Amino acid sequence: MILARVTGTVVSTQKNRKLEGAxxxxxxxxxxxxxxxxxxxxxxxxxGAGVHEKVLIVLEGRAASDAIxxxxxxxxxxxxxxxxxxxxx
Amino acid sequence: MQLxxxxxxxxxxxxxxALEGVxxxxxxxxxxxxxxxxxxxxxxxxxxxxxxxxxxxxxxxxxxxxxHPTExxxxxxxxxxxxxxxxx
Numbered sequence: 001m002i003l004a005r006v007t008g009t010v011v012s013t014q015k016n017r018k019l020e021g022a023x024x025x026x027x028x029x030x031x032x033x034x035x036x037x038x039x040x041x042x043x044x045x046x047x048g049a050g051v052h053e054k055v056l057i058v059l060e061g062r063a064a065s066d067a068i069x070x071x072x073x074x075x076x077x078x079x080x081x082x083x084x085x086x087x088x089x
Numbered sequence: 090m091q092l093x094x095x096x097x098x099x100x101x102x103x104x105x106x107a108l109e110g111v112x113x114x115x116x117x118x119x120x121x122x123x124x125x126x127x128x129x130x131x132x133x134x135x136x137x138x139x140x141x142x143x144x145x146x147x148x149x150x151x152x153x154x155x156x157h158p159t160e161x162x163x164x165x166x167x168x169x170x171x172x173x174x175x176x177x
Contacts, residue, residue, distance in 0.1 A: 007121065007176055007177070008121055008174055008175050008176035008177060009174065009175050010092075010145065010171060010173075010174040011171070011172045011173050011174065011175075012145065012169035012170060012171050012172055013170070013172050014136055014137070014169065014170040015136060015168060015169030015170070016135060016136060016154075016155050016168040016169065018154070019168060019169060024090075024145070024169075026092075026121055026174060026176065039091065039118065039120060039126045039127065040091075040092070040120055040121050041090060041091055042090035042091060042092060042145050043090070051177065060149075061147075061149050061150060061151035064151075065151070072154050072157065073151075073154070074135075074147045074151045074152065074154040074155055074166060074168045075090065075147060075151060075168075076090060076147045076148050076149050076151050077090055
């Protein structure tokens with residue numbers, strides 16, 4: 001899993017039927033110092049996250065599909081939590 | 090998933106039987122500011138996308154799910170055509 005920041009929303013009418021009704025968000029993966037790391041991704045939202053929030057993302061198909069309660073949905077990333085605190089000790 | 094733009098098509102002659110009838114498109118991954126990021130990939134299309142369109146695609150085994158029950162040997166697939174996106 002990775003930490004990321006929600007940066008935007010994506011609207012798609014013509015999409016795979018298993019994605020109907022799913023919320024698609026643009027997310028920017030972060031380093032532990034909160035700086036951008038790598039390209040932006042699209043993730044389906046399983047927790048009601050919003051723009052600017054820091055979130056936890058699963059980057060694996062089966063887990064992502066489970067996160068939105070849809071069996072065999074063609075997704076590879078899902079938001080599974082909104083981050084309160086990251087404590088580096 | 091990632092945003093991308095369809096930049097071309099690929100036609101196979103001698104191919105895996107499960108790829109029969111599967112449209113393969115060239116996709117340039119994009120940032121949210123429409124800059125190209127990374128290299129162009131070949132993706133299976135299951136939503137009727139065409140050159141010039143902005144799409145989003147999935148990577149990995151899940152790319153074959155739209156073709157279920159056929160087990161198509163692909164690792165990237167276009168799963169939606171993007172109407173628009175909004176940053177911030």
